[in-house]
Amino acid sequence: MVKKAQYRIQQMVFMIVAVSFFFILVGVFFLGYQYRTTKSSFEDLQKEQAISFLNVIRNMPEFGYSSKDSYAKGICLDLDKIAIVSSEVNKFSELFPVASIELAIGFKPKRVPCPGNECNYYDVYSSGQEGLIKYDSFVCICKKVSENSYSYDKCELGKLIIGVKE
Amino acid sequence: MRKIAQQEIVGFVLIVIIVMVAGLVFLLISAKNSKAESQSSDLDNFISSILIYTSDCAPIFTPNYDNIRDLIVSCNEGSKCKNLNKDSCEYLNETLKMILEDYVSTRNDVSYYKLEITSNNTGEIKQIIPPLESGKCVGNIIGTYEPLGKEEINLRFRICKED
Numbered sequence: 657m658v659k660k661a662q663y664r665i666q667q668m669v670f671m672i673v674a675v676s677f678f679f680i681l682v683g684v685f686f687l688g689y690q691y692r693t694t695k696s697s698f699e700d701l702q703k704e705q706a707i708s709f710l711n712v713i714r715n716m717p718e719f720g721y722s723s724k725d726s727y728a729k730g731i732c733l734d735l736d737k738i739a740i741v742s743s744e745v746n747k748f749s750e751l752f753p754v755a756s757i758e759l760a761i762g763f764k765p766k767r768v769p770c771p772g773n774e775c776n777y778y779d780v781y782s783s784g785q786e787g788l789i790k791y792d793s794f795v796c797i798c799k800k801v802s803e804n805s806y807s808y809d810k811c812e813l814g815k816l817i818i819g820v821k822e
Numbered sequence: 823m824r825k826i827a828q829q830e831i832v833g834f835v836l837i838v839i840i841v842m843v844a845g846l847v848f849l850l851i852s853a854k855n856s857k858a859e860s861q862s863s864d865l866d867n868f869i870s871s872i873l874i875y876t877s878d879c880a881p882i883f884t885p886n887y888d889n890i891r892d893l894i895v896s897c898n899e900g901s902k903c904k905n906l907n908k909d910s911c912e913y914l915n916e917t918l919k920m921i922l923e924d925y926v927s928t929r930n931d932v933s934y935y936k937l938e939i940t941s942n943n944t945g946e947i948k949q950i951i952p953p954l955e956s957g958k959c960v961g962n963i964i965g966t967y968e969p970l971g972k973e974e975i976n977l978r979f980r981i982c983k984e985d
Contacts, residue, residue, distance in 0.1 A: 704863060803885040
């Protein structure tokens with residue numbers, strides 16, 4: 657009788673250990689999954705914050721394009737202003753909430769610095785800091801163009817790249 | 823002896839059911855997280871910028887070029903690009919395809935995209951141009967929706983982004 661009771665206890669202990677082990681495994685798996693999700697959300701949030709900096713820069717009067725087209729207003733960058741600011745960057749360094757600002761016009765992987773022939777890249781501002789994380793967002797870059805005595809807004813696509821300290 | 827065996831079986835079945843329910847709940851949570859469409863300001867910026875991009879199509883006179891927003895309206899109205907001697911819808915299709923391919927080439931984590939432009943001015947939803955899509959959806963779905971404000975035209979862009 658005692659032996660049978662011992663056997664039953666043994667069986668129960670084995671089951672409890674097995675079930676506990678199983679739930680621990682599930683728990684570890686779940687925690688790992690949650691950790692990965694949280695980490696990815698954190699990185700997304702960091703990126704969203706950087707993109708909100710990009711929107712701040714885009715809306716700065718020093719960069720923003722003023723246009724009769726209400727859609728371009730507040731969305732696009734003014735290429736002429738960019739050219740002026742990037743050549744006089746030291747005067748504006750206090751304005752920027754970020755460590756570096758670059759502008760790439762179009763999608764060509766080869767970057768030709770401006771000013772220059774067929775250039776497509778402006779190093780607008782650099783604080784000289786190292787170890788920056790860079791984020792980019794698409795922008796439209798506009799300028800006034802005159803053709804056959806008719807002036808119009810010519811807008812291209814580009815990428816605004818900012819660097820923030822890690 | 824038979825009663826004990828029955829009890830054992832009931833216990834085993836109970837454990838199996840508990841484990842299955844736990845697994846099912848976990849799977850449901852995972853599926854819900856991965857397939858829900860989310861928004862991204864990066865995508866919103868991209869679409870807003872595309873709509874302002876100046877095309878080479880001038881339906882009335884050169885150099886009164888349409889931006890993509892106006893080109894969509896021109897296409898919906900059946901206009902032609904006079905300077906290019908081309909149908910505005912054909913030109914719109916080509917231009918958007920080129921831009922989207924360039925976009926994907928700069929975003930390595932984008933596995934799939936789909937752009938749909940629809941109009942609803944006659945009460946029924948009509949595709950202005952055939953949907954532009956490429957790739958196979960892997961990862962999270964991110965989408966943006968932009969009403970153009972003219973003739974009930976809507977633009978919907980979805981991408982799948984790998985983690």
